[in-house]
Amino acid sequence: MAMKIAELQIENVKRVKAVKLEPSENGLTIIGGDNAQGKTSVLDAIVWALGGNKYKPSEAQNHDSILPPKLHLVMNNGLVVERAGKTSALKVIDPSGKKGGQQLLNSFTEELALNLPKFMEASEKSKADTLLRIIGVGDQLAKLDQDESKLYNERHAIGQIADQKEKYAKEMVYYPDTPNEPVSVSELVQEQQAILLKNAKNREKREQKKQIEAELHEIEAELEKLEKRKNKLVEDLKTAEKTVANLHDEETAEIEKKLADVDDINRRVRANLDREKAEDEAREHRARYDHLSSEIDDIREKRQHLLDSADLPLPGLSVTDGKLTYKGVEWDCMSSAEQLKVATAIVRKLKPECGFVLMDKLEQMDLKTLKEFGAWLEEEGLQCIATRVSTGDECSIIIEDGKVKGGDAGVVTSRKQEATETTDWKGRGAF
Numbered sequence: 001m002a003m004k005i006a007e008l009q010i011e012n013v014k015r016v017k018a019v020k021l022e023p024s025e026n027g028l029t030i031i032g033g034d035n036a037q038g039k040t041s042v043l044d045a046i047v048w049a050l051g052g053n054k055y056k057p058s059e060a061q062n063h064d065s066i067l068p069p070k071l072h073l074v075m076n077n078g079l080v081v082e083r084a085g086k087t088s089a090l091k092v093i094d095p096s097g098k099k100g101g102q103q104l105l106n107s108f109t110e111e112l113a114l115n116l117p118k119f120m121e122a123s124e125k126s127k128a129d130t131l132l133r134i135i136g137v138g139d140q141l142a143k144l145d146q147d148e149s150k151l152y153n154e155r156h157a158i159g160q161i162a163d164q165k166e167k168y169a170k171e172m173v174y175y176p177d178t179p180n181e182p183v184s185v186s187e188l189v190q191e192q193q194a195i196l197l198k199n200a201k202n203r204e205k206r207e208q209k210k211q212i213e214a215e216l217h218e219i220e221a222e223l224e225k226l227e228k229r230k231n232k233l234v235e236d237l238k239t240a241e242k243t244v245a246n247l248h249d250e251e252t253a254e255i256e257k258k259l260a261d262v263d264d265i266n267r268r269v270r271a272n273l274d275r276e277k278a279e280d281e282a283r284e285h286r287a288r289y290d291h292l293s294s295e296i297d298d299i300r301e302k303r304q305h306l307l308d309s310a311d312l313p314l315p316g317l318s319v320t321d322g323k324l325t326y327k328g329v330e331w332d333c334m335s336s337a338e339q340l341k342v343a344t345a346i347v348r349k350l351k352p353e354c355g356f357v358l359m360d361k362l363e364q365m366d367l368k369t370l371k372e373f374g375a376w377l378e379e380e381g382l383q384c385i386a387t388r389v390s391t392g393d394e395c396s397i398i399i400e401d402g403k404v405k406g407g408d409a410g411v412v413t414s415r416k417q418e419a420t421e422t423t424d425w426k427g428r429g430a431f
Contacts (some may be wrong), residue, residue: 001353001357002053002352002354002355003076003077003079003108003354003355004023004076004351005046005074005075005076005383006025006076007020007021007072007074007358008020008023008042008045008046008049008071008074009071010045010070010071011045011067011068011070012058012069012070013041013045013057013061013062013070014038014041014044014045014060014070015041015062016035016038016041016402016403016406017038017401017402017403018403019038019330020404021042021396023356023383023385023387024396025076026376026377026381027332027377027378027383027386028373028374029383029385029386030370030382030386030387030388030390030395030396031385031386031387031388031393031399031401032388032390032391032392032394032397032398033165033389033390033391033398033399034391035389037135037383037401037402038399039360039387039389039399040387040401042399043360045071046073046358046385047114047115049073050073050081050109050114050273051088051105051109051111053088053168055297057179060088060369062402068085068086068088069083069084069391070084071083071084071088071291076355077095078095079094079100079104080092081105081209082092090255095282099140099258107353107369108353110348110350110351111353111355112343112352113348113356113357116340116347116388117356119346120343124322124323124330125322125330127323127324127331128322128323130346131312131319131324132319132322134313134349134350135307135311135349136310136311137306137307137310140306141303141307141319144306145303145322148296148303151292151295151299152296154292155293155296158288160288161285162286165279166280166282166286169282172274173275174271174272174273175268175271175272178265178268178269178272179269179411180269181269182265182269182270183258183262183265183269185259187295188255189263192256192259195250196252196253197252198250199249202247205240205243205247206244208240209244212233212237212240213237215340218232219233241405251428265427266362267414311341313346313348314326314341314342317338317342317345326342336364336365336398337369337373339372341376344357344384345375348380354381354383355383356382356384357382357383357419358383358384358386359384359386359387360386360387361388362388363388363390367394378403391405392431393415399425412419
């Protein structure tokens with residue numbers, strides 16, 4: 001059973017002289033009046049009665065009265081809370097007649113329900129942490145946020161390196177018509193030596209041919225004497241001629257040119273290899289960057305799924321980048337009505353046993369928004385006692401000079417009991 005305030009009587013507390021009020025069980029009960037008439041003093045008295053002496057006003061007694069403050073609250077289950085006498089001693093009596101104390105009040109009273117501005121003025125992180133704590137996914141989201149932060153930092157570093165590598169590679173010289181491998185000087189020299197050796201042998205064979213021809217001339221002079229020798233030499237000549245006919249001298253100019261250009265060629269080869277290496281490194285880092293981006297997206301998806309599946313106090317609530325959001329909007333961009341609605345829903349979820357919340361300065365809402373907010377409170381089964389600088393029909397009671405305007409000796413019930421047919425508002429005593 002959610003605890004709500006069924007009746008309250010306040011005398012001689014701050015600006016209040018005497019006020020009695022029976023708030024609506026659900027929805028808005030608005031305490032209206034001009035400034036400095038005692039509206040906020042009514043809320044301060046309730047906070048003191050239920051929250052304990054840590055909320056006691058520094059000047060609790062009404063300046064115009066010689067009598068000490070007196071507080072009397074009756075909860076919807078029959079529990080009675082009183083503070084009276086010079087010491088304003090607490091007296092708590094449960095429905096069975098047993099006495100209790102502040103510990104019993106603390107069991108159903110949520111601190112933020114008594115002090116809603118404490119939540120509304122908290123930091124963005126504190127609001128988000130409160131929501132995560134009550135839906136029970138704070139630790140899991142913290143782990144996901146830590147993993148995402150680690151991956152994000154790693155990805156950022158990798159991305160910077162990839163950008164540097166890509167820029168460096170683009171700025172490097174590249175020769176498209178250059179061989180893929182450096183030219184070997186030793187191989188060219190060996191090739192040149194082989195050709196020179198072959199050419200030397202060719203020269204030797206040419207010289208041999210000349211010698212045979214010379215010797216043949218000599219033998220021809222002695223043809224008769226050397227006929228047999230001549231025949232043999234003729235055969236040798238034929239053989240030599242065949243061999244010489246198949247000989248072909250090769251040029252070394254191309255190799256000599258390559259030897260002359262080898263340093264330049266190798267310089268270009270090395271430049272191309274360096275650029276290709278830089279491009280490979282850039283591609284590797286870019287691939288790593290993309291992989292980390294995918295992991296970050298997975299974590300964010302898990303995080304959103306965790307929030308979507310949580311038992312949220314209000315549809316549309318979430319935590320994005322460590323900040324509380326409602327329907328995708330951060331706190332500072334919410335309307336005042338949305339902020340109150342979000343704060344109320346979260347505070348109610350913190351302690352479901354506490355079925356009421358106190359609000360000060362509700363004049364920030366226009367009448368249409370006020371009515372919508374009151375309807376939402378009724379749908380949620382929440383009781384809200386609020387103040388508003390107004391004397392209009394939306395107010396349940398009007399406080400004037402510390403008393404209920406129009407009441408008997410300043411002690412009356414709310415307007416909701418004065419008229420049930422004049423307006424929709426007063427008939428319920430709430431929006």
